[in-house]
Amino acid sequence: MCGIAGIVSLRHQSAITPMTDALTHRGPDGVGYFSDGMIALGQRRLSIIDIDGGKQPIASEDGRLQLICNGEIYNSPGIRRQYEKLGYAFRTKTDVEVILPLYLEHGPDCVNYLQGMFAFAIWDTRDNSLFLARDHLGQKPLFYAMQGDDFLFASEVKAILASGLIDACPDIEALWHYISLRYVPDDHSLVKGIKKLPAGHFLLVREGKPEVRRYWNLHFAPKFTDSENELVDQLDDLLNKTVQAHLLSDVEVGSCLSGGIDSSTIAAIAAKYQDTPLR
Numbered sequence: 001m002c003g004i005a006g007i008v009s010l011r012h013q014s015a016i017t018p019m020t021d022a023l024t025h026r027g028p029d030g031v032g033y034f035s036d037g038m039i040a041l042g043q044r045r046l047s048i049i050d051i052d053g054g055k056q057p058i059a060s061e062d063g064r065l066q067l068i069c070n071g072e073i074y075n076s077p078g079i080r081r082q083y084e085k086l087g088y089a090f091r092t093k094t095d096v097e098v099i100l101p102l103y104l105e106h107g108p109d110c111v112n113y114l115q116g117m118f119a120f121a122i123w124d125t126r127d128n129s130l131f132l133a134r135d136h137l138g139q140k141p142l143f144y145a146m147q148g149d150d151f152l153f154a155s156e157v158k159a160i161l162a163s164g165l166i167d168a169c170p171d172i173e174a175l176w177h178y179i180s181l182r183y184v185p186d187d188h189s190l191v192k193g194i195k196k197l198p199a200g201h202f203l204l205v206r207e208g209k210p211e212v213r214r215y216w217n218l219h220f221a222p223k224f225t226d227s228e229n230e231l232v233d234q235l236d237d238l239l240n241k242t243v244q245a246h247l248l249s250d251v252e253v254g255s256c257l258s259g260g261i262d263s264s265t266i267a268a269i270a271a272k273y274q275d276t277p278l279r
Contacts, residue, residue, distance in 0.1 A: 001140075002027040002056075002070040003044040005154040006121055007163065008130055008205060012150055015163035016040035018152040022162040023155055026070070029118070032056045034066050036231030038128050041121065043068040049250050060104060061089050064126050069096040070155055071118030074245040079113065080138045085104045095248060096120065108202055111215050115245070119197075130205040138199025144210070145194045151205055157191050164250060166193055187212070254279040 002022025007015055013035055020031060020042030027044025034041040040053050043056040049072070057066045073079070083101040084090070090097055096118070102110035103122055108131060117139035122131040132153060134142045140266040144153040147165045154160050161168050174188035178197035187195045197203055200216035224231055243266055255267040255278055271278040 002046050003155040003159070004068040004070050004119065004121060004142075005042045005152075005159045006039060006068070006123075006130070007150060008039045008208070009150040009154045010038070012163070012165060013037075013040035014150075014212060015165060016042045018162040018164070019152070019154055019159045020044060022159040026155060030055060031066075034068075034123070039061055039123050039130065041068050041123060043070075047251070048094040049095050049248065051250050053092045055092075055095075056096075058094070058097050058100065060090060060100040061091070062104075063104060064124065066101050066123040066125070067096070067100055067120060069099065069118060069120035071096065071116055071120065071135065072248070073098055073114055073118065074248065075115040076248070108133075108213075108215070110206060111202055121153065127206070132197060132205075133202040133215075134197045136200050142197040143189055143194055144197060144203065146210065148194070148217055149208055151208065151210060155165065155175075157194055158255065160194055161191065166191070169193070179259065184276040239265070240269055240272075244273050245272075247273055252279065 003026035005016060005023060006021040007013060010275045013241055023044045026065065028044040029047040032043045032055050041057050045056060057068045059066055073095045076098045079098040079102065080090065087099045099110060099120060102113050104150060111133050116135065118135045119140035119142040119172050130143060134140060142153065143153055143157050143160060145160050145166055152160050152163055152165065160166055169192040171188060171190055171192040174184050177188060178184050184190060187198055189196050193279045201212055201214050203210055247270060255270055257263050257267060267278060
């Protein structure tokens with residue numbers, strides 16, 4: 001995992017250093033910053049793909065966009081080939097850079113073309129707008145807060161608190177939900193004033209005003225009409241393609257076994273695509 005943080009502020013951009021430092025445990029392999037007088041971005045990196053060259057923030061080809069991301073884009077090879085054919089010049093070999101040309105072409109709708117787990121931020125220097133997005137099922141965390149005219153976000157609540165701009169006061173409503181449901185739902189967090197970007201949503205900040213929108217809904221397709229053997233073949237093909245896509249890495253990939261049929265099946269499929277025995 002990695003960690004991202006940012007603050008849109010004219011006075012408190014120096015807070016990005018303690019905010020990013022609070023995420024060191026998420027990304028022990030490196031740190032990167034960007035600042036332009038309107039925003040400060042920070043990223044702690046755990047190197048998985050393009051170990052030496054995939055440092056963040058990453059700028060778009062024209063320098064207009066700045067990207068920081070926590071996650072992995074499983075369909076990045078196909079997207080990269082598509083934009084290379086169109087003449088886009090990538091700066092790194094990392095998977096998450098494909099988000100940039102997608103955003104240049106599709107804007108906020110870029111999330112509809114991504115398959116993966118992600119929480120990312122894009123700063124657009126053309127109109128000084130900030131775009132945040134979280135993956136479809138919320139595998140990667142993302143929190144944000146408004147304090148006066150300042151907008152803050154980070155992978156963890158503790159990073160926002162490290163800015164010194166938000167008091168660590170408990171959110172009683174969120175605590176009630178946690179005690180009742182054993183989790184904190186929707187956009188709440190346990191700290192008053194800090195919200196969680198829900199899964200399948202993006203957030204756009206323009207002129208200091210954040211707007212949250214849903215981009216994905218779970219939907220139910222019509223019931224299958226194929227035979228049992230056909231469905232088995234389709235499931236086998238889908239599992240193989242999915243597991244193979246998740247093996248995209250420049251470091252060794254392993255598997256965690258619980259002893260159940262699901263983790264054992266995933267490990268068995270993964271082993272088929274490894275040159276060395278799967279740990």
